[in-house]
Structure formats: C-alpha cells, structure tokens
Amino acid sequence: MRVLCLLFVLISISCHSQPSHGTPLLIVEQDRFGFIDSTGATVIPTRFQNAGYFSEGIAPARLNGYFGYIDATGEFVIEPQYDYAMEFKDGHAKVVRDGNSFFIDHQGKKLFDNSFPTLEDLVNSRAIVKTATQKFGIVNTDGKLIVDTIYKNITPTGYGTYIAEGMHHDPYNDKNKRYEIGILDSKGEFIVPFGKYTSIDYYKNGLAEVSIASRYEDASGESDVTGYIDTAGKLIFTWPGMKNGWIHGDHGEGMLELSWEVGGAHEGFIDLKGDIILKDRNYRTVYDFNNGRAVVEDKDEYYFIIDKKGQLVGRDTFSRVLNNGFNNNIAFVEKDGLWGAIDTNGNYLIKPKFSGIAENSIYIDCFFFTGPSDSNGNTLYGVADMQGNILIPARFSGFDHSGFQHGLLKVFENNRFGLVDKKGNYVWRAGEDPKDSIPLNIDYMTRSYYYASSPYRQDLDGPGGHGGSSNRSAPVPNGLSLKASAFEVIIDTTQKCRWAGHYEGIKVYVLNTSKDTMYFEASDSRLYMKMQAINKKGKWQDIEYLPSSWCGNSYHQVFLSSGEYWQFNAPIYHGEFSTKIRVQLLYKRSPTQRSKNNEVIYSNVIEGHINPGQFWRKQEYYPDGIMDPYLD
Secondary structure: OHHHHHHHHHHHHHHHHOOOOOOOEEEEEOOEEEEEOOOOOEEEEEEEOEEOOOEOOEEEEEOOOOEEEEOOOOOEEEEEEEOEEOOOEOOEEEEEEOOEEEEEOOOOOEOOOOOOOEEOOOEOOEEEEEOOOOOEEEEEOOOOEEEEEEEEEEEEOOOOOEEEEEOOOEOOOOOOOEOOEEEEOOOOOEEEOOOOOOEEEEEEOOEEEEEEEOOOOOOOOOOEEEEEEOOOOOEEEEEOOHHHOEEEOOOHHHEEEEEEEOOOEEEEEEEOOOOEEEEEOOEEEEOOOEOOEEEEEEOOOOEEEEOOOOOEEEEEEEOEEHHHOOEOOEEEEEEOOEEEEEOOOOOEEEEEEEOEEEEEEEOOOEEEEEEEEOOOOOEEEEEEEOOOOEEEEEEEOEEOOOOOEOOEEEEEEOOEEEEEOOOOOEEEEOOOOOOOOEOEOOOOOEEOOOEOEOOOEHHHOEOOOOOOOOOEOEEOOOOOOOOOOOEEEEEEEEEEEEEOOOEEEEEEEEEEOOOOOEEEEEEOOEEOEEEEEEOOOOOEEEOEEOOOEOOHHHEEEEEEOOOEEEEEEEEOEOOOEEEEEEEEEEEEOOOOOOHHHOEEEEOOOEEEEEOHHHHOOOOOOOOOOOOOOEOO
C-alpha cells in the first residue's frame, strides 16, 4: 500500500486550502477523484484521474492527460489544456503547459507571458523566476522584470521584501572572501546592501539573525559577530562572537537563548539589549519563552518550568516535554513513561495516561495520541479533547495532520481512506482494494524504485550496501538473455506483474553474461536507473528521477558478477501521450572508477503512453524522520 499512503499524504498536505463550509470535499477511491458534501453524499462522482480542492468556486481536475477547471457540478468551465494546474487564489491560478508555467484568471486568460522555466507563486503582485542557468529574478503582474536575473538565490521574507544572494557570495573563502547577501524591497532596491553581512537567516517574529564579519577570531577560528535586524533592515542588536557564547532561538518575548561552554555545555537567556538575564550552570537546555514561562532541562535530564526571573514554577519535574514547551499556555509532558498536559503554573490539565502524543498534531480543541501498533507494526492514532477525554480510540494508521476540516477528518484505517466526524463515525469511506491490477495514470515523475544488492565483499565495505535490499543477484536462467556474452537491460513486456502492490506492471532485467563483473553506484540499494520517454520535441527525457540523500552513509556500491542478473517490477504507465520508453542505467567496469566516468547502458525500446506532467513535475516530498534522509 506504499503508493496509496503517498497519495494520502499528498491530499493531506493541501488541506489548508480547503475552502468554506458547503464546498464539495475532495475524495479519492481506486485512484479516481471525486467530491462529496459534508454529509457524505456524492456531489461529483469519482471519475477524474486527478483533482485539487475547490477554491473561488472552481477546482483543477484531470479527466485524461490534461488539466482544466470544473465547477461544483463537475463540468469543465476552463477546458483541459494544461500539464498541471493549481487552485485559484486572489483571482489567479498557476498552470503549466508544455513545461512552461504561467498564471491565468477565471476565464483562462494569461496574466502575462512567461519565458522562464521556473515561476514561483504570485505573492503581493510579485513572482520569483529562475532561468535555465539557475539565476533568480523577480517579475510583476505584467511579466516585467523588476529584479534582474543576476542572483544565485532569492528568498521572500514574508514581509514584502526578499533576501538576495549574489553569484559570487563566498564568505568562507580564506583567500578571497566575498560578501554578496542583502535584502531587496518590493521595487528591487536594496534596503540592506551587499558587503554588510556574511549571512542573513529567515525572519522569525519580525527579526532576522545576521552574521557580521569582525576583525578578531576566537580559539575556534570563528570570526563572525551575530546580530538581529528588523523588517526594515535596521540592525537592533549585536552579540560579539562565540567566545562569549552563541545565541539562538526565536527571540520570543524579547529573549534569546544563550549557549556557552565552560566546564561543559550550559544555556541561559539574554535580552535584545545584550544583557544576560538568566545564566545557570545547571541549565543544560533552555527553550523559548511563551507567556512568561520557559521549559528548562537540567544536567540530570529533568525538565521543569521557570519564570522570567529564573524562579521555579510548580514543584514537579518531567522526563520529556513535547514541542519545546508551551503553546497556547499548554505543555504536553511525560512523567513516569506516560504523557499528560500542564498549564503555565505546572498544574495538570490532563494527568499522565497516554503512551504517546503525535507531534505537530495538537490543536485548540483536540490532539492526537498514539496507541498500540497494528499487526503490521504500524502505529495507531486516536483523538482526545483538551481535557483528556478520548473522542476516538486509537485505530487509525494514518491521518491528516492539519486536523479536522469542516468537522471531518481524513483518515487511513485498514488500508482504506475515509472521512470521519469527531465521534469517529464514517461519513464516507473508500471501498476495498481491487483484486485485479489497476492502471497507473499519473501526472508526475516517479521516484526511482530499482533496489538491488549483491553478496558481501570486504573491499566494497558491506553486504551489497547500507540499504540491505532483499533483491539479491542470482544466476541467469537459461533462455532469459537476448544476447550471448553481453551486459544488457531488458524490458520484458510479456512478463506481467504487479507494481507497488496493485498497479499493472512488467518485468525489467539487468543481465550480465559477459566475462566481467559490473559495478554500480547506489543510494540505500537504489541503483542509478530510471525510465525515459521521447518528448514532443522527439528527444529522450526522464520520466523517473533519482532522489538525493543528505546522508553520506546512503551512498555505496553493489556489483553484478558474470553469469548473474537482477529482476525488477516496473509500472506500465497509462496516459494520453503516445511515445516510446526505455530504461537508462549507469554502471562502472571497476569499483575504483570515478563517478563522473560512469558508463551508460540503455534497454530495448518499447511503445508506451504517459501524461505530459511526467516529463517535469516532482511531487512534494516530506521526510518521515531522521531515518529518511531524502529531500525529494
């Protein structure tokens, strides 16, 4: 059910854009999208291949290969013509056609022509663009450049200004340091010029942390002074480098966290004048103040509450505190292995009784708690109110982390999606999984899924890599290879299978009947292998991609000995665009061959069908923890 789970996450991500009460609610069943009302009655049958939420009276929807916009009856009011389309906001929506992004109004008319390959969302009549050479600029609603495409990066601050990084910004080059980072206003004029700071962080609570080049270096070689600027770019506070400790935190209520090391790591607080307010060697970790209270961890790893004078609030201590302390005057705490909640005076609002609390799933009137795992090892979740009364027992293996929308919650239970009310009653629930394979009709690039491993070899440091795939190499069966004494990749359209649980699939083989051993770079046992298709211009282009990991331990090598092969299940794509498809694989003839010298082998070419969005669009991806080091 991996693909279904991914789809559930995607639906959940967009929940914040769900419109007002009475608007049709999006559902998906057997990969078909439709809409119901708040009672569960079908408003628009599940007949679309993809759809978004209703906003400003219409919703993006894809019936075949292209997106258009439908009204509340399910009829197209803007005809299907786009590779991809997003919800309307402030009278406009972003769409993509032939890989080119632009904005349209409610009549489907372009706001302006756009020639840039990347066009970000339109905010305050401004949109960030990026050229094919990865240079950033800003355009207005006429499509006119108000900031030329000469920057390495441009990031909105959320206050109508932009952090701009120059192409030559290099503050860590000992021989030729270049400080090209500043802040632009909405007209593209500098309010913080280049050369002033070595770095500018994101704004939090109206302030942004900056680093200022100084003339001294402390024992660690650190030479930056930390400061904070306001939304107008004015420097309001500085702190002289790490030799006096380093500051961090969200500067909530005018207080910053201070860390220093003298006989061990310690933390405290300073104000925005630079005066040390609280500094105690017993403080191992401190968290931001909220409503005059802060949570502190002592050297014995106990948590307790202090006020702004450093006085202890309440007599109890805790073994853990969720989400760094108080939020809306409530903190969830662990005591003797169970979780409850306290107020800002340390009094229990909910006595400890829950085995776990779902992080980032605490709302004004309810929260999600964890219960025992199901037979497949999945954590189950339930819902309780802010007095600790259980509203829904722990029974969902997945839920929408944006919470209840219009009194309904999207859940995943026993491999089925559904919408439940606050008593846990289903208003709508998807049917059982189909027994037969279903076609895969998508509008995005698929993450590479070719996992393989090989026997242990000491010189390659591990039994086929850190990922430990169960798909190990095996002797080539008689008659499988199309060529004698060759290394080849074969798409076998005669061998049908299931892909990702329930989609139609075919077999792909990597065979080595040559005399040599072949070597492959891998990422957690995922080979550098992907499908490609011929685009509208007649050129081969990727329709699958290799995600990148920030963890060095993800990367390793596997090998395929002479006379052995791997087999993989691959999807049969369905779509409106007829094309040809092949598989590309990178390999090496020696384990010491450098990555830039990888060789390429292609499979046989087959006839296929895809949708235009598969050439360029990646789904949003959110790692599910530190054990998932992938960002795309």
